[in-house]
Amino acid sequence: MRDDRPYDLVLLGATGFTGGLTAEYLARHAPHGLRWALAGRNPGKLAAVRERLAGIDPALAELPLLTADVTDSAALRAVAERARVVATTVGPYIHHGEPVVAACAAAGTDYVDITGEPEFVDLMYVRHHAEAARTGARLVHACGFDSIPHDLGVWFTVKQLPSAGPVTVDGYVRAGGRFSAGTYHSALTAFSRTGETNRAAQARKAVEPRPEGRRVRAVPGKIGRARELGTWAVPLPTIDPQIVRRSAAARPEYGPDFRYRHFAAVKRLPTILAAGVGLAGLVGLVKLPPTRRWLLGRLSSGQGPSAEQRAKSWFRVRFVGTAGGRRVLTEVAGGDPGYDETAKMLAESALCLAFDDLPPTAGQVTTVTAMGDALLDRLTRAGLTFRVLERAA
Numbered sequence: 001m002r003d004d005r006p007y008d009l010v011l012l013g014a015t016g017f018t019g020g021l022t023a024e025y026l027a028r029h030a031p032h033g034l035r036w037a038l039a040g041r042n043p044g045k046l047a048a049v050r051e052r053l054a055g056i057d058p059a060l061a062e063l064p065l066l067t068a069d070v071t072d073s074a075a076l077r078a079v080a081e082r083a084r085v086v087a088t089t090v091g092p093y094i095h096h097g098e099p100v101v102a103a104c105a106a107a108g109t110d111y112v113d114i115t116g117e118p119e120f121v122d123l124m125y126v127r128h129h130a131e132a133a134r135t136g137a138r139l140v141h142a143c144g145f146d147s148i149p150h151d152l153g154v155w156f157t158v159k160q161l162p163s164a165g166p167v168t169v170d171g172y173v174r175a176g177g178r179f180s181a182g183t184y185h186s187a188l189t190a191f192s193r194t195g196e197t198n199r200a201a202q203a204r205k206a207v208e209p210r211p212e213g214r215r216v217r218a219v220p221g222k223i224g225r226a227r228e229l230g231t232w233a234v235p236l237p238t239i240d241p242q243i244v245r246r247s248a249a250a251r252p253e254y255g256p257d258f259r260y261r262h263f264a265a266v267k268r269l270p271t272i273l274a275a276g277v278g279l280a281g282l283v284g285l286v287k288l289p290p291t292r293r294w295l296l297g298r299l300s301s302g303q304g305p306s307a308e309q310r311a312k313s314w315f316r317v318r319f320v321g322t323a324g325g326r327r328v329l330t331e332v333a334g335g336d337p338g339y340d341e342t343a344k345m346l347a348e349s350a351l352c353l354a355f356d357d358l359p360p361t362a363g364q365v366t367t368v369t370a371m372g373d374a375l376l377d378r379l380t381r382a383g384l385t386f387r388v389l390e391r392a393a
Contacts, residue, residue, distance in 0.1 A: 006082050008067065008354045010034040013089035015045040017304035018114065018144075021343035023049055029347070029382070031355070039079050039086075040306045041069035059074055065164070069097045070118045073103065080107035087112045087143075087350040091132060092189040093120040094255040101139060105127060108135035111351045115348050116146030118239045119193055122200040123183050125364045126207060133363035138370050142243050143349040144342030145175075148163060148367055149384075150319050151247055153332040155368045156386045158254055162324035167255035169321045170221070171244075172265040173236060177305070177313030214256050218245035221261040228320050233263040247368035255323065258368050260301040265318070310336040318389070329390040334383065341384070348378045 011026070015020035023038060030036065046065045054061040057329040066082075068075040070090055080103040082165055090096045093115040102112035115121060122140045132139050142148070154169050158299065161167055177351050187301040218241035241262040248254035305313070313336035321328045334341045352358070356374040367375055380386055 003051065003084075004384055005084055007035050007037050007064070007084065008351050009034065009085045009087065010039050010083040011036065011089075011350075012039045012068070012070075012079070012080055013086050014038045014049045015040050015042060016089055018339055018343060019089035020049060020052075020356045022087065022347050023053055023340055025343045026054060027053040029326070030147040030225070030351070034351075037064035037066050037083075039066040039068045041067065043067055070099050070111050074138065076100055076103040077107060080104045081107040083109055085110040085350045085354045087346055089114055089346070091115060091117075092298075093117050094189060094193065098124065098127070105132040105135060105137050105139065108137050108288050110138045110140070110350075112140045112143045112346060112353065113350045114146070114342055115141050116144075117189070119200045119240075120243060121239065121364075122204040126200070126203050132392075136362045137362055138353060139147050139364040140353070140367055140370050141364070142239060143367060144345050145315065145345070145390040146238060147240040147243040148345045148349070148375075148379070149315065149322060149334070149337075151243045153319055153330065153386070154244050154260060154316050154321075155247065155251075155253075155372065156376060157319040157321040157328060157330045158258075158330045160330065160391070161321050161326055162387060163253050165255060165314075165324055166257040166259075167321065168259045169244075169319055170226075170233075170261045170263065171232070171240070172226055172233060172263050172320075173315070174265045174317075174320045175315035176232075177310070177314075177315070177336050177338055188202070213250075214249075214258075216245055216248045216254065216258045218242060218260045218262070221263055226263065226265060229265055229318060231265040231267050234266055235281030236262050236264045238262065243366050247366045250369045260344040276306055280384040303310040304339060305336075308365045310340050313340075315341070326392060327390075327392040330388050331385070333385045334338065345382075347380065348382055349375060352378055 001240045011019065011023055014023040024035065038046050038049060043065060050060065050063050050065060052062060066079055068079045075098050084102050086100065088100050093113060094117055098118055101124050103113060146371055150171055157165060157169055220250045221233065223234055241260055244260045250259045315331045315337035316331060319330045352375045358371055358374055361370050376386060
């Protein structure tokens with residue numbers, strides 16, 4: 001039924017910083033004949049983005065523009081009903097995301113975003129997974145640096161190991177780069193909502209099925225030395241372990257007893273201590289409305305690092321996997337994690353859902369569950385590296 005819709009892909013939020021980068025990526029790399037459109041609340045700003053895209057590809061001077069505000073459920077439903085896939089960069093998602101998810105779930109339209117907000121993802125499962133499963137929509141959250149390198153990286157690592165017995169994987173993240181106003185606002189919002197996040201997790205736990213006959217865990221590690229890497233390892237409380245655990249629960253390739261731990265790899269111990277003190281202070285401040293408003297006002301929407309700054313940014317995630325007496329060290333690496341590579345990941349995820357031969361899935365699913373090797377191949381061709389560094393018996 002969706003093949004008859006006028007658009008293969010609609011990008012919502014192209015007037016924002018990361019949304020604009022995603023639109024530019026599509027302008028340069030979209031397959032010939034892609035039927036796509038930009039959507040947003042401000043027609044004038046959308047037209048300005050289209051003019052910028054026409055400088056990349058003159059054929060985009062006539063790119064369709066759709067007016068839809070995230071507070072207008074009827075307009076969002078109209079957009080969703082005309083698209084095979086909707087990609088959105090409009091955050092913080094806990095404030096602006098649910099109407100888009102609801103519209104896609106009801107219309108049977110595939111959905112991708114770049115959220116790293118656990119509360120939002122858990123609430124969307126509780127409220128819209130069943131409807132999306134009924135209509136055939138695939139709701140795929142965290143299609144940026146949160147959490148594709150980690151989700152696909154663990155999948156790539158697991159495939160190098162035997163799966164007859166217990167499988168363990170530890171991930172170690174290093175990155176250099178700057179953040180935009182959108183990421184800043186999302187992070188501060190999440191820090192201010194720890195109670196709501198915990199309640200959303202419990203609500204999901206109460207209704208989400210568990211894998212039968214298998215054990216799947218994402219457990220917090222402890223600060224210590226990562227001798228394999230020559231760095232300190234610091235537990236990283238991001239959404240990534242949750243995404244990995246859900247992929248493992250859905251795929252038997254992760255073995256009958258799977259465990260994942262997630263760390264930041266830090267070279268110097270004083271860096272760890274300073275970061276911990278700073279984070280604890282920030283979490284305390286954002287819980288107070290006056291200081292939260294002041295902090296949110298430090299960066300305005302649409303701001304982000306320059307092209308020159310992004311060109312100097314990078315990320316590297318290494319995974320140590322063990323199973324059946326074997327050990328493997330793998331790596332996922334790329335350029336600017338928060339913006340250039342996130343835009344690439346989001347765009348390629350949307351294109352993957354629109355065009356690739358994928359296993360039948362529906363409801364809220366992870367990138368591995370929905371796209372797996374097809375997305376891994378796409379991102380490899382697009383310049384991300386997935387490689388095995390060491391093998392040992």
